[in-house]
Amino acid sequence: MLKHVSTRWLSIGKCLERLLTNWEPLKSFFKQEVADKTLAPNASKKASKILETLRSRSVCLYIMFLSYTIKLFDSFLTVNQSDSPKAHKMQNSCRKLIRDIRVRFVVPAAFGGGKVIEDVDYKSKYNLKHDKDLIIGEMSRVFIENKEI
Structure with missing residues (x-):
């Protein structure tokens, strides 16, 4: 079992990966829980709500996207978390994170034109990629292409 440490953000990605790996078994488990008539009504209601969430294709896609995206933040946090001062590296680290996000x-x-990352007009509709060109992670892309949503 994974230990949850004070640097929680660094464990969220692993949790999301485990959730995706166990998505179908979890659905099966909660389906059985909902069908179990020996459960207290409150427990059955909670199991039913969880099952409803696990059956949602959009929730599954959202988790896939988060699992892919959080890796950007994990690397940023890993670099900037240490006992030694990192203030002198923070600006470059932040710029790299912003660039890594925006290129998607x-x-x-x-x-x-040699633009600094802060000068890129990311809100202009002319600078936005078409839906098919967005970088959303392989799992998310396949999920959408297979019309699973």
């Missing part, structure tokens, strides 16, 4: 939904041309 902003067209490459918006970064041209």
Whole structure:
């Protein structure tokens, strides 16, 4: 079993991966729990709510996307969490994180002309990638392409 430590953000990605790995077994378990007539009404109600959430294709897609995206933040947090001072590295680290996020939904041309990351107009509709070009993670992309949502 994984230990949950004070650096919680670093364990969320692993939790999401485990949730996705066990998605179908969890659905099966809660389906049995809902069918179990020996459960107290309150417990059955909770199991039913969890099953409803696990049956939601959009929730599954959301978890897939989060699992992919959180890796960006995990690497940022890992670099910046230590006992030694990191203030001198923070600006570059933040810029890298912002760039890593923006390249997933902003067209490459918006970064041209030697623009600093802060000057990229990521809100302009002309700088946004088309839906099919968004970088959302392989699992999410396959899920959508298979019309599972």
